[in-house]
Amino acid sequence: MAPAESGRPGADDLVRATAADLAQRLAAREVSSEEVVRAHLDRIAAVDGAPGDGRGVAAFLHVSGEEALAAARDVDARRAAGEDLHPAAGVPVAVKDVVVTRGTPTTAGSKILEGWVPPYDATLVERLRAAGMPLLGKTNMDEFAMGSSTEHSAYGPTRNPWDTSRTPGGSGGGSAAAVAAFEAPLAVGTDTGGSIRQPAAVTGSVGVKPTYGGISRYGLVAMASSLDQAGPCARTVLDAALLHEVMGGHDPRDATSLTDPVGALADAARSRDVRGMRVGVVRELTGEGFSDGVSASFRASLDLLADAGAEVVEVSCPTFAHALDAYYLIMPSEASSNLARFDGMRFGLRVEPSEGPVTAERVMAATRGAGFGAEVKRRIILGTYALSAGYYDAYYGSAQKVRTLVQRDFAAAFEQADVLVSPTAPTTAFPLGSRLDDPLAMYAADIATIPANLAGVPGMSLPSGLAEDGLPVGFQVMAPARADERLYRLGGALEALLEERWGGPLLASAPRLETVPATRPEVAPA
Amino acid sequence: MSTTTTAPAATGGAEPLVAYDDATARYDVVIGLEVHVELGTATKMFDGSSTAFGAEPNTQVSPVSLGLPGALPVVNRLAVEHGIRIGLALSCDIAESCRFARKNYFYPDMPKNFQTSQYDEPIAADGHLEVVLDDGTPWRVEVERAHLEEDTGKSTHVGGSTGRIHGADHSLVDYNRAGIPLVEVVTRPVTGAGARAPEVARAYVAALRDLLRALGVSEARMEQGQMRADVNVSLRPSPDAPLGTRTETKNVNSFRSVERAVRYEVSRQAAVLDAGRAVLQETRHWHEDTGITTSGRVKSDADDYRYFPEPDLVPVTPSRAWVEEIRATLPEMPVARRARLQGEWGYSDLEMRDVVNAGLLETISATVAAGASPAAARKWWGGELARTANERQVEVTSLPVGPEGVAELAGLVESGRINDRMARQVLEGVLAGEGTPTEVVSARGLEVVSDESALVAAVDEALAAQPDVAEKIRGGKVAAAGAVVGAVMKATRGAADAQRVREIVLERVGAAGS
Incomplete structure (x- = not known):
């Protein structure tokens, strides 16, 4: 047995196991859900620290230890009673703090929601609970999912498990870091412009943004409604498929939810057959702007796919060059409206003006002034401007036209290829603080992921190896809308080819994390 | 805002x-x-x-x-x-x-x-x-x-x-x-x-x-x-x-x-x-x-x-x-319906306008549906009840009597069980919460005297008291019968059907002359 990094015998084995493996062992009653949850809580206590305390991974904003253990014991009891359980029952999961959880604080990484305890569950949370998956806690994120480094969290940054002086990407750096640091086998993320895929890329994990509407948005604190999409974060393609299947499918409470069934994603992940699959390399998302290490890793993966029988072709999507610009008009426009409800009148932070009359309008202004961070304010101002009379056509209107063109480029490209591929992010993980003063450099981290959001098509990032700096590189796969299973088919196959070459999962080569003093309340011992 | x-x-x-x-x-x-x-x-x-x-x-x-x-x-x-x-x-x-x-x-x-x-x-x-x-x-x-x-x-x-x-x-x-x-x-x-x-x-x-x-x-x-x-x-x-x-x-x-x-x-x-x-x-x-x-x-x-x-x-x-499915279920439009109802009810333009302006169209329609004649329905709702509502400063539709009650009242009048004057008393009772019109008729003992022999006796008595009237009627002045009818109504304290009394007067006078 491997040395017990977290101090409990056997625990290291449990936290390093894949979700699929845990599910099998739970079903075979080789291990209890309580043991699995406790091992992860111990791991969190050992390596996570907390955002703002300057040490540890700081993936979690809130750890729901007691609730997770209670849910685990409930599953164990039902299993003991012979109840027919969901295949994933007992496997714990972490949830990005942008997803509302009944009875568990939800802040979306913002001061303006500090202390808010939602009275309802997001649909995807209902589905996790219904499947018997204990919720370990809420993961850190850029405030309202606005950022690419998790440094815009009002509670402090998450650190990259590969190098804690670097960012884990964002906005879902907490969910990606939690799975990469073995604090959770699975995590839920949301992806508006790359917030699942880009963190997955820079943490050596797997992240999937499903087809828009594939997983309900009901209960996701909205940034940009037409772009937001929840999805799975995991360490393997199969694990991502398992979590995707639990959360996916139609929800009558989300008018934009697809009515299609979620599909046999895990089967696709297991098929490992890419023979005859046409893999389109997007010319505009390769080469210039992508670091040498990233490009080299990407090319090596393409060679593996070609050797395995895939047909690698090059496709061109010229309007992708304008996707980032269109995104930074549409996203802030919708966000400026979605974030209007945070006004101190009904929930969350309420700040009264320091002087002068206490009117509703002045309380709203004082609350929003004090409660929102700089990046959020920047985007609200941008969006308010873009939607203003007289500017609407030039900004929001034009951006929507670009969006249509991006969709057409995708449609044309999918005539020539079954899937499209690119590096997920232009560089490996960047150092903490290095882009905070340069918003445009920060925005550029999402250059390759944004087109999929604009078109509503699904995308996956999986690790393709390490760059010369020893940090992970992400490989992005995109498929036509409602063809998510193609991501899993190609991703599962590539993952298998790569692991054969590496002799095991990439994350096994990640450096050991130092144990930090636990800064959260201890969970009572068994 | x-x-x-x-x-x-x-x-x-x-x-x-x-x-x-x-x-x-x-x-x-x-x-x-x-x-x-x-x-x-x-x-x-x-x-x-x-x-x-x-x-x-x-x-x-x-x-x-x-x-x-x-x-x-x-x-x-x-x-x-x-x-x-x-x-x-x-x-x-x-x-x-x-x-x-x-x-x-x-x-x-x-x-x-x-x-x-x-x-x-x-x-x-x-x-x-x-x-x-x-x-x-x-x-x-x-x-x-x-x-x-x-x-x-x-x-x-x-x-x-x-x-x-x-x-x-x-x-x-x-x-x-x-x-x-x-x-x-x-x-x-x-x-x-x-x-x-x-x-x-x-x-x-x-x-x-x-x-x-x-x-x-x-x-x-x-x-x-x-x-x-x-x-x-x-x-x-x-x-x-x-x-x-x-x-x-x-x-x-x-x-x-x-x-x-x-x-x-x-x-x-x-x-x-x-x-x-x-x-x-x-x-x-x-x-x-x-x-x-x-x-x-x-x-x-x-x-x-x-x-x-x-x-x-x-x-x-x-x-x-x-x-088209929704269009097929559209009801008759109010303007068209109003024209149709006016025709069915035989109201004049002026009468119809008053009814509409008073907001009584639906109420009258329901009252007619419950069996009252259109004229009676309009008479009660537009008259006595409108006055009462005005006095009480409430909507006429929130009075404690509805279309069914008014139709019942009109039916009692039409069948001759009560006369118009008694009907007003019945309505007063209904509005005072004494029960349905029929219940008020019983409770207040407001039935019209329908015993023919009693009425005939009363008519004969009145004719005897006013011998010149019989002469006038025989001479073609039928309107003179009113005086006898009035006397009979007075004698019966209004509990007689005036129309019937009038018929009896003419019969008795005719009978006497033949």
Whole structure:
């Protein structure tokens, strides 16, 4: 047995196991859900620290230890009673703090929601609970999912498990870091412009943004409604498929939810057959702007796919060059409206003006002034401007036209290829603080992921190896809308080819994390 | 609704006015009406919360209608159906596809700080409503659009003298109303009505109310705020001149007030123009008690609601088959129904107009359906009961007697069990809560004397007392029988059927002569 990094015998084995493996062992009653949850809580206590305390991974904003253990014991009891359980029952999961959880604080990484305890569950949370998956806690994120480094969290940054002086990407750096640091086998993320895929890329994990509407948005604190999409974060393609299947499918409470069934994603992940699959390399998302290490890793993966029988072709999507610009008009426009409800009148932070009359309008202004961070304010101002009379056509209107063109480029490209591929992010993980003063450099981290959001098509990032700096590189796969299973088919196959070459999962080569003093309340011992 | 330009409510003092006739002699009046109607759906526009009126504040809410983070709207299908039904009844075109938009502004009664409303893509457009003015003149009001939206919460301002936000200590918001489905029906500018513009405004709102009720889409009770009218008024020097600057008087909540508000604005704006000043484009508050409007908020082109298509909803795309299905279920339109009923009932134009103006059409219809003759139904509702309601200062329909009771009363009269005078006493008893008409007849012992022999004896006695009368009748002066009938009625204390008594008198006189 491997040395017990977290101090409990056997625990290291449990936290390093894949979700699929845990599910099998739970079903075979080789291990209890309580043991699995406790091992992860111990791991969190050992390596996570907390955002703002300057040490540890700081993936979690809130750890729901007691609730997770209670849910685990409930599953164990039902299993003991012979109840027919969901295949994933007992496997714990972490949830990005942008997803509302009944009875568990939800802040979306913002001061303006500090202390808010939602009275309802997001649909995807209902589905996790219904499947018997204990919720370990809420993961850190850029405030309202606005950022690419998790440094815009009002509670402090998450650190990259590969190098804690670097960012884990964002906005879902907490969910990606939690799975990469073995604090959770699975995590839920949301992806508006790359917030699942880009963190997955820079943490050596797997992240999937499903087809828009594939997983309900009901209960996701909205940034940009037409772009937001929840999805799975995991360490393997199969694990991502398992979590995707639990959360996916139609929800009558989300008018934009697809009515299609979620599909046999895990089967696709297991098929490992890419023979005859046409893999389109997007010319505009390769080469210039992508670091040498990233490009080299990407090319090596393409060679593996070609050797395995895939047909690698090059496709061109010229309007992708304008996707980032269109995104930074549409996203802030919708966000400026979605974030209007945070006004101190009904929930969350309420700040009264320091002087002068206490009117509703002045309380709203004082609350929003004090409660929102700089990046959020920047985007609200941008969006308010873009939607203003007289500017609407030039900004929001034009951006929507670009969006249509991006969709057409995708449609044309999918005539020539079954899937499209690119590096997920232009560089490996960047150092903490290095882009905070340069918003445009920060925005550029999402250059390759944004087109999929604009078109509503699904995308996956999986690790393709390490760059010369020893940090992970992400490989992005995109498929036509409602063809998510193609991501899993190609991703599962590539993952298998790569692991054969590496002799095991990439994350096994990640450096050991130092144990930090636990800064959260201890969970009572068994 | 923006609080950024909360111009204080005007001092409340009377503004200079020009006499109405003088104003309309020198200015052309143009009006426009925007009527908000709460749809009678069981649940809200975008979520499953109840819409029932009068619940404890903030109990009929959900994450959606409270605008909690993460909550999403879903369109209420019945509300769309109602919107289509209203559109069809107004002869509008029904959109094949229409989107909701967000109207962004900050106000505490709006949970999301945007209202989800149809902006440039209404469910129904380009229609009209035929209305009938008091003297029977038909008038067609052109309808620009009818669109769906959600209501806001209801603010109560506590501590001020005016009940308005200005000067209040604090405000309370009840979100039970937030998200209730509304249809807003917007007219095109109504021109050419001249001095009759106030009457047209009232007739239009009344006709719309009747239509909405007939469609079964809303109870449209103005006093409960289920139907609220915004009244736009502008003046111009002549019908050829371009439209003048308009004011928008908000939330006028009775037919009469709609008429008065237009009249007041005409007189006020005429005075402003006479003084060489410009009418301000503004919203104005209507004061029911004093019958005046006061300045609300100056509207300007700077108002920017930053409308954009609601990304949380997909377009509403009613199939043509569905629209035709709804069209097939449209009830008879009120104007057509009125004409039909007038024919069936045999009312004169004047009688019909009085019935309609008194709001008695439905009540009389129900009374006739319950078995009364149209004449009797009109007589009771338009007479005795209308007087009683007036005395008690209540709606005639809220008296403790309904169409069934009135039909029963009329039946008792028609069958001869009671006469007209007794019927009034019976009605008095019914209104006093003594029971149904039949019960009151029994309890008060008000039966007509129908014992023939007793009546014959009474007639003979009366004839004997007035021998000259019999002579006159025999001589052809049949009207002289009235004196004998009167005597018999007096003798029986009214408990006889006067008609029958008259017949007996003539029989006895004839018999005596033969």
